Every structure is written in C-alpha cells, then in structure tokens.
Amino acid sequence: MTDLPDGWAMTTLGQLGKYLNGRGFKKSEWSDSGWPIIRIQNLTRAGGGFNYYSGPIEDRYKVANGDFLISWAATLGAFIWRGPEAVLNQHIFKVESYIEKKFHYYLVQHLLDDLMRSTHGSGMVHVTRQRFDGQPVRLPPLPEQRRIVAALEEHLARIMSSQQGVRRSVKRLDVLQRSLRQVVLCGGNPPPERLPHGWRWGKLRDVIDGVDAGRSFACHPRPARADEWGVVKVSAMTWGTFRPHENKAVPVDCPINEAHRIGSGDLLISRANTEAYVGAPVIVRDIQSNLLLSDKSLRLRMTAGIDKEWLLQILSSPFVRRQVSKRATGTKDSMRNISQKALLDVDIPIPPPGQQTVIASWLSEQLEGLKRMEAELGAVLIQGDLLRAGLFQAAFDGQLVPQDPNDEQASELLARIRAERAAAPPKQKTPSRRTRKELAAPPTRVTGDDYQQEALPL
Incomplete structure (x- = not known):
C-alpha cells in the first residue's frame, strides 16, 4: 500500500x-x-x-x-x-x-x-x-493511534491465548510420548515388581553380544566431502534420528580402521553428551557417506533373537534414560560420560522375542501418530505468527480501524x-562524570529475578 x-x-x-x-x-x-x-x-x-x-x-x-x-x-x-x-x-x-x-x-x-x-x-x-x-x-x-493500539491489543491477546493453548498441547504430547513408552515397554509407570507373563528382569548386557567403540581423530572443523572420511559428532545421535551430516572431516593422512565404519542398520549410542542426552540411542536408517565411530560413540551388537527396534525403544524409555543419567560421570555443567560397564549394567524388563517385535511395531505406530499431531500443532503456531504479521501490516497501512x-x-x-x-531550551553540555551533581543510588538491591517484562502479545 x-x-x-x-x-x-x-x-x-x-x-x-x-x-x-x-x-x-x-x-x-x-x-x-x-x-x-x-x-x-x-x-x-x-x-x-x-x-x-x-x-x-x-x-x-x-x-x-x-x-x-x-x-x-x-x-x-x-x-x-x-x-x-x-x-x-x-x-x-x-x-x-x-x-x-x-x-x-x-x-x-x-x-x-x-x-x-x-x-x-x-x-x-x-x-x-x-x-x-x-x-x-x-x-x-493521535486519536487513531489510540484506536489502533486498542484494536491491536484485542486481536493480539486472542492470538497469544490461542498459541499458548497450542504450546500447552505440544507439551502434553511430549508427556504422553514418555508415558506411552514407559507403560508399554516397562509394564507400568513405575514398572511393577511383577512383570507381565513371560517377561523377566535383566541387564542390558543380557541382550548385547558386543560393543564397538570408535577412536579420537584430529579432524578438520568442516563436514567431510563425498570423497573423504568423516567422524560423527555427538549431535549426530542426539535428536532421535541419525544425522549423517553432523560429522567432521578426517585428514587424508590419518589411518582408517574399517571396523569403525558406520553401516546402515547400526544401533548407536552417544557415550558422551550433555546430562539430558548422554546415552541417547539412534538406528542408522540410511547412509551413503564414509563415516566412522568417534571416541564418544558406541555401536551395540544384539544377541540372536533380540529385536533391534524394541531395543531402541527400551533405551529411549524414561526408565532407562534415568538410569543412564544417574550412572554417567562428570560435572553437570559440562559433558557427561558413561562407561561401557555402567551402560551394560542398566536394568531392563525383557519380554519374549516374539512380543518384542509386536511391542516395537505397535509403539512405533503410536509415536508416529503423535509426531504427526505435533507437526500439525506446529503448523497452527506458524499460522498464528502469519496472522500476527498480517495484523501489524494492516494496522500500519491504515486498514485495521476506520x-x-x-x-x-x-x-x-x-x-x-x-x-x-x-x-525547548538548548541541550546543556554534559559535564565530566567526576564533577556533575547526580542522584544517589538506592540503598538496597533487588534480589533474584522477581520482576517480569510486559507480557505484551507480540
């Protein structure tokens, strides 16, 4: 306009x-x-x-x-x-x-x-x-400025209220996801002393045949090109899905151990990460790069008859995540580490092999449904942002109020x-800080952050 x-x-x-x-x-x-x-x-x-x-x-x-x-x-x-x-x-x-x-x-x-x-x-x-x-x-x-402010704040308050409701729903989905994993994989929340028929308590080592650890490299800070080897960063294993682009290029003169190559179908664990993500598991679904395990990553090899998708879900359950976080060492403000022994000593409920596949398949389907709902709610939030931007444009184009x-x-x-x-009187030259008369500071301090910015609907 x-x-x-x-x-x-x-x-x-x-x-x-x-x-x-x-x-x-x-x-x-x-x-x-x-x-x-x-x-x-x-x-x-x-x-x-x-x-x-x-x-x-x-x-x-x-x-x-x-x-x-x-x-x-x-x-x-x-x-x-x-x-x-x-x-x-x-x-x-x-x-x-x-x-x-x-x-x-x-x-x-x-x-x-x-x-x-x-x-x-x-x-x-x-x-x-x-x-x-x-x-x-x-x-x-000036009178129209005031009418615009009144109209803006009325509409923006509605948008803010709606978006707050959507954000609360997103948080509930996260709680539902964790509760679903807990109940389905562990038989209840908290896990019952007596597991469902045919289940048993065991250690993670009872379902693991072996663990492969990577090594540390002096790498380039950039990702590897198609003709180079790369070492995965912990961020490749942090967010629930494997991110192959999160890697660092290995110098061409470094010797490569093929045993450390990451392959499709590998179940990986971040051995070192922040407190919230140490021990986070992912399955490598598809890989086209020459990527290697790092010293902060582990590859778990299952014993015969253990369903990999079930193992991924049990490792992601709140029951196991709490144990891993508790067993990890290091300060809370920095990288936390979990040793192979501490990881393998984690307690897990183990269902019969046939049930593992059924549980993993059903749970995966439910979690995908929750992800779709989360994506739909995210789209609603974006629509709210677009509506707010359009409202501002109309306000300052003179189209919001007559x-x-x-x-x-x-x-x-x-x-x-x-x-x-x-x-107005001319601006006086500001005197030196050492000579000008100024007001004394208040005698007390404000403790903490017990104040709040204006919660305007922006």
Whole structure:
C-alpha cells in the first residue's frame, strides 16, 4: 500500500521521540548493591541476573516501571520495562515518545525487519543512529493511534491465548510420548515388581553380544566431502534420528580402521553428551557417506533373537534414560560420560522375542501418530505468527480501524511536535562524570529475578 490514508502523514522514526542512549558501565563499577543495571539480556530474558551500580547517576539513565526501551545493538528489540527502578546500560535507548507510547512501541516492533536489514558490524551488529532516525514511517492522527493500539491489543491477546493453548498441547504430547513408552515397554509407570507373563528382569548386557567403540581423530572443523572420511559428532545421535551430516572431516593422512565404519542398520549410542542426552540411542536408517565411530560413540551388537527396534525403544524409555543419567560421570555443567560397564549394567524388563517385535511395531505406530499431531500443532503456531504479521501490516497501512475525519491531522501533530522541540531550551553540555551533581543510588538491591517484562502479545 503506497497511498497514505486520510489524515496520515509521512515522517521518520527520529521525529517521533527523544532516544536517550544508556551509560557505559565499566566492570570495575559493578557492585553487589545499588541500582540494577538493565542490560540486553535482562530485556530478552536470555539468562543471568542483574549487575549493580552504587555510584551517583544522572536522571537520563534512570528507568522506571513502564518505560519504553529499544535495544539497538547485538539484539534489536522494543520493550516495555516491567521491573524495578534501574539504570540503563549502553546500546539501549530509553524513549521519550512525542506520540502515543504504545503505538510507538508497536510501530518499532513492526519496523524491526527493515532495521535488521540495515545492521552493521561483524561482531556486535548494530543499527547506526543515522539509519535509525531516518527510517521512514507512516503516522496516523493521535486519536487513531489510540484506536489502533486498542484494536491491536484485542486481536493480539486472542492470538497469544490461542498459541499458548497450542504450546500447552505440544507439551502434553511430549508427556504422553514418555508415558506411552514407559507403560508399554516397562509394564507400568513405575514398572511393577511383577512383570507381565513371560517377561523377566535383566541387564542390558543380557541382550548385547558386543560393543564397538570408535577412536579420537584430529579432524578438520568442516563436514567431510563425498570423497573423504568423516567422524560423527555427538549431535549426530542426539535428536532421535541419525544425522549423517553432523560429522567432521578426517585428514587424508590419518589411518582408517574399517571396523569403525558406520553401516546402515547400526544401533548407536552417544557415550558422551550433555546430562539430558548422554546415552541417547539412534538406528542408522540410511547412509551413503564414509563415516566412522568417534571416541564418544558406541555401536551395540544384539544377541540372536533380540529385536533391534524394541531395543531402541527400551533405551529411549524414561526408565532407562534415568538410569543412564544417574550412572554417567562428570560435572553437570559440562559433558557427561558413561562407561561401557555402567551402560551394560542398566536394568531392563525383557519380554519374549516374539512380543518384542509386536511391542516395537505397535509403539512405533503410536509415536508416529503423535509426531504427526505435533507437526500439525506446529503448523497452527506458524499460522498464528502469519496472522500476527498480517495484523501489524494492516494496522500500519491504515486498514485495521476506520479513519475519523474529525481527528486532528497527523501533519498538525508533527507541526506541533516540531514547534515544541524548537521552543525547548538548548541541550546543556554534559559535564565530566567526576564533577556533575547526580542522584544517589538506592540503598538496597533487588534480589533474584522477581520482576517480569510486559507480557505484551507480540
């Protein structure tokens, strides 16, 4: 849409407010108490709590609950601060809007894709101030801005509520999948002392004829080409299906042991992985590359009469996964390892061979059905995102709410903004940090992360 709706005017983002950049707090200035310092991760909830500053601070750097903030480096985003009174770190604007604040907020959200395409830098990407201020925008009259905000929030709340319901359903599917494995493979949740007729308790070693371990290579960081050998990474065995592209190329001068070659039908285990995935099993369904076992992977060879698909499912069951996680060694914050002996000592319920095949086939069919349901729910979430994007487009094209000819024209609003800015006293030169009079920091600190960002439907 190129024509401006009645009463609207073209302007730029820089004309809509005053954008006050945060202060660069040095690490040496951090304290255990005082003002919480708002960093980008405190806005995005990427992790970590507050750092604090206990020195004097100018008003321009203070942030109150409800303030409009924009991060313009590393992560681009618009936020309504819902937290304690704090001070603002560099690379974040505090916005003093000349227009309806919530409209300004949603407008910046709508413009993020355009601004992202104009980022600079290879490390901490950022938008230049010139590009930010010069971003063209279409501005409606002030009363229409408020009508747009009201309509947006009404529709977005419905979309958010629907998507939250879908996400809850996805979580329930995950719980159902784990419960299904537990009940079908172990006879109950928790496993009963007396197993079904014909079943018996045993160890994993009772159904394993042998274990093949790979070796460590000094590899290239890239994946192997078609004419090269590759060593699988743990990520190839982490996600339930074998990912042959997750490998590292072996230098041509390294000796190759064919016994370590991975073949179609192999049942692999990640011997070393994070706590959640150590011991994760996969079956190699199809392989066309020259791939080798690594020192962090194991290949299990079943004894005669043991169904491989059943073994895959029992190794994936919550009952076995908990045992593997408990037996693994290493710190929780790093790679965990499980030895062959510890793995083979895992307790498992063993059904008769004929039942193994029936159980594995039925369970696989049910799990595939759950996967299809999950994919369908994922498609619904995508539709919600598309609907939200379309809603924003309609709002800022002037199609979400009707125009009112009685509204003051946006051009008049802009003229008044320009006049007020021109009449404002000239900006005073900022004195040195050592000499300027500043406000004292609050005497107490905010503990933990018991604050919440505005849960706006974006």
